[in-house]
Each structure stands twice: as C-alpha cells, then as structure tokens.
Amino acid sequence: MRRRSLLIGSAAVALGVAADPPAAQAAAFVKGADVSWLPQMEAKGYYWNNSAGVRQDLFTILKGYGITAISLRTWVNPSSDPANGHCGIEETAQLAQRAKNAGMQVLIGFHFGDTWNSVGVQNPPAAWAGMSYSQMLQAMYDYVYHSCNVIKYYGVTPAWVKIGNETNSGICKPTGSISKPAQMTGLLNAAYDMSKQVFPSTPVLVHLAQPQNLASVQNFLNAYRDNGGRWDITGLSSYGQGGNVAPIVANMKTIQTSYGKPVMQVEYGGPVGKPTQVRDSLKAFVSGIKGFGGLGTFFWEPEGYPSFNNYNSSAWDEATRRPTVAMDGFL
Incomplete structure (x- = not known):
C-alpha cells in the first residue's frame, strides 16, 4: 500500500476525538x-409536515416510518449550485453528525466527481482529469483517507461506506473505465483500503445500477473480482415499478448468490404523482429483498420537492408538505 502524503485540514487533524465504536452490521x-x-432545501425555506399536517424535523418524520438509516452523497470540489452542488465532505460530515444525533445510522457515498456520477456519466473531479493513472491512484488514497478522517472528526462512524456511484462502466473515465479493468480495480481498491484504515469495521459497498440488466452488473463484478477487487456488500439501484419488481428482485438474488456478497438496494423511488404505485412497489422490494436475505432498501431523496430539484421522484406532496402514501411502503 502506498503511503499517503497529504496535509489533513483542521477538521481531520484531531484524530484523537472520541467517535462511535466501530459500527456493527445491523x-x-x-x-x-x-x-x-x-x-440546501432548508436554507431556501423549504420544510416538511408529518402525515397529520404538523411541521416537524425531517428525521423525526422519517423515523415514524421505521427508517433507521440515512444515505449521504459527497463530491470532491462541488459548485455552490443548490441542487447540483454542495455535498463537499465538510457539509456531508455535518449532516452525518446531525443524522447520528437523531439516532440514525449513516451511509457515506463517494461519487468521485465534482457533481453527479451515474450509470451514464462517470467524470473524474476536474482536479484529477489530467492525471496519469499513478497520480490519480495517489489522489484517491489521499482523498478517501482525508474524507474519512473528516467524518471521524465529527464523531461519526459510518455504518457503511459506498465507493463510487452506479459504476457499471467504471469510475473516473477514461482512466478507470471498465475497459481498463486493472486500473478501475486499483482505484476502487485504494478507496476500499483507505476506508478500512480509518473505519476498520465498516462494510464497504460497490454500487451498480439497473439490476434488470443483469449482464451489465455481472460485467462489472466479474472484471472487478477477476482483478482482485475488494468489497463487502453489493449495492444496487432500482426504480422498478409494478410488474417489473419481481424479475428485478430475482436478479438481485442471483447477484447475491453468484458473488457471495449480501445485496443492499441503495436507491429506490418513483413518480410523485403515482404514490399508490410507488408504495406498492416499495412494499414488493422490501418483502422480496428480505425474502432472499438482502440487507435493506433506501428511498432516494423522498423529501425532494420538484420545485427545488426539477425531479419527479419524491414522496412528499408539495402543496400540503405532507408525505404521500408512497412512504407507507416502509410500514
């Protein structure tokens, strides 16, 4: 393992700050x-009511639906754009601390970019774009080591760390493209190793999208495994609805069985205008994933009002500020 040569910011210098005991997998x-x-939504004056129409802290409302864990993304050098920026490690750590203080477990998700990376987009941070592979490898060691120490400084031991976001085609392309599997694996293993150095007992996830396309997920996992890739849990995104849920769950089971790693659905959501459909599909995912021994299900940004983010995936009615029946899928 290469040694890190970085100057850790003030938030990470105090490594002796008391933190949670190592998180056991629930x-x-x-x-x-x-x-x-x-x-960012709170800063713009948005708020949330509970199902009775009473304004409450969002974490309090979520806990009422049996939600016990919060997933938080983080970007390397994000802009100040409210919907497509922020989420730098300092802000993410502060929100993680707030979630911990609300009694929630925390999943920290590294995108390894300055804004969204997803199944169709895997752009490196601008500061890394001109680097050679060896330079990028060192940057990955430094970045993840520093970021995890910032999280630790805020007194949070994540229950999970996710290295990459929907990485079917690789990370930090073209350097870490799946067409260069040894380099892709090297970058992700650097992230895995640094997460484990700071949080030895925290499981690390890789994250693939669209398990309905089983071959795409297997293509990544085969390349990663065959090049010595290390991971503890396979994270999967699926926004499947209705009759699509059952075959997706069957593929999730196949993925868990084939690679010997437990599966977690790290993203789910659906149209805000079809809350009954979203509720019933969520119930089907929860029961199906439970049925084959999968670990859990996360709803992606249920609080995100369309007027803020221009997305149609939400579980709150913006007119009433109340949760829709979609959230009942967790009950």
Missing part, C-alpha cells in the same frame, strides 16, 4: 433514505 432489515438535499 442484523435487522435496513430501511433508509437519501436526504442529501436537506441542508
């Missing part, structure tokens, strides 16, 4: 939500 099925937009 035996109970995890019900979670990604609420990374929360601070």
Whole structure:
C-alpha cells in the first residue's frame, strides 16, 4: 500500500476525538433514505409536515416510518449550485453528525466527481482529469483517507461506506473505465483500503445500477473480482415499478448468490404523482429483498420537492408538505 502524503485540514487533524465504536452490521432489515438535499432545501425555506399536517424535523418524520438509516452523497470540489452542488465532505460530515444525533445510522457515498456520477456519466473531479493513472491512484488514497478522517472528526462512524456511484462502466473515465479493468480495480481498491484504515469495521459497498440488466452488473463484478477487487456488500439501484419488481428482485438474488456478497438496494423511488404505485412497489422490494436475505432498501431523496430539484421522484406532496402514501411502503 502506498503511503499517503497529504496535509489533513483542521477538521481531520484531531484524530484523537472520541467517535462511535466501530459500527456493527445491523442484523435487522435496513430501511433508509437519501436526504442529501436537506441542508440546501432548508436554507431556501423549504420544510416538511408529518402525515397529520404538523411541521416537524425531517428525521423525526422519517423515523415514524421505521427508517433507521440515512444515505449521504459527497463530491470532491462541488459548485455552490443548490441542487447540483454542495455535498463537499465538510457539509456531508455535518449532516452525518446531525443524522447520528437523531439516532440514525449513516451511509457515506463517494461519487468521485465534482457533481453527479451515474450509470451514464462517470467524470473524474476536474482536479484529477489530467492525471496519469499513478497520480490519480495517489489522489484517491489521499482523498478517501482525508474524507474519512473528516467524518471521524465529527464523531461519526459510518455504518457503511459506498465507493463510487452506479459504476457499471467504471469510475473516473477514461482512466478507470471498465475497459481498463486493472486500473478501475486499483482505484476502487485504494478507496476500499483507505476506508478500512480509518473505519476498520465498516462494510464497504460497490454500487451498480439497473439490476434488470443483469449482464451489465455481472460485467462489472466479474472484471472487478477477476482483478482482485475488494468489497463487502453489493449495492444496487432500482426504480422498478409494478410488474417489473419481481424479475428485478430475482436478479438481485442471483447477484447475491453468484458473488457471495449480501445485496443492499441503495436507491429506490418513483413518480410523485403515482404514490399508490410507488408504495406498492416499495412494499414488493422490501418483502422480496428480505425474502432472499438482502440487507435493506433506501428511498432516494423522498423529501425532494420538484420545485427545488426539477425531479419527479419524491414522496412528499408539495402543496400540503405532507408525505404521500408512497412512504407507507416502509410500514
């Protein structure tokens, strides 16, 4: 393992700050939500009512639905754009601390970019774009080591760390493209190793999208495994609805069985205008994933009002500020 040569910021210098004991992987099925937009929405005056129409802290409302875990994304050098920026490690750590203080487990998700990376886009941070592979490898060691120490400084031991976001085609392309599997694996293993150095007992996830396309997921996992890739849990995104859920769950089971790693659905959501459909599909995912021994399900940004983010995937009615029946899928 190469040694890190970095100057850690003030937030990470105090490594002796008391933190949680190492997080044990919860035996109970995890019900979670990604609420990374929360601070930016609050700063713009948005708020949330509970099902009775009473304004409450969002974490309090979520806990009422049995949600015990919060997923938070983080970007390397993000812009100040409210919907497509923020989420730098300092802000992410502060929100993680707030979630911890609300009694929630925390999943930290590294995108390894300055804004969204997803199944169709895997752009490196601008500061890394001109680097050679060896330079990028060192940057990955430094970045993840520093970021995990910032999280630790804020007194949070994540229950999970996710290295990459929907990485079917690789990370930090073209350097870490799946067409260069040894380099892709090297970058992700650097992230895995640094996460384990700071949080030895925290499981690390890789994250693939669209398990309905089983070959795409297997293509990544085969390349990663065959090049010595290290991971503890396979994270999967699926926004499947209705009759699509059952075959997707069957593929998730195949993925868990084939690679010997437990599966967690780290993203789910659906149209805000079809809350009954979203509820019933969520119930089907929860029961199906439970049925084959999967670990949990996370709803992606249920609090995200369309007027803020221009997305149609939400579980809150913007007119009433109340949760829709979609959230009942967790009950």
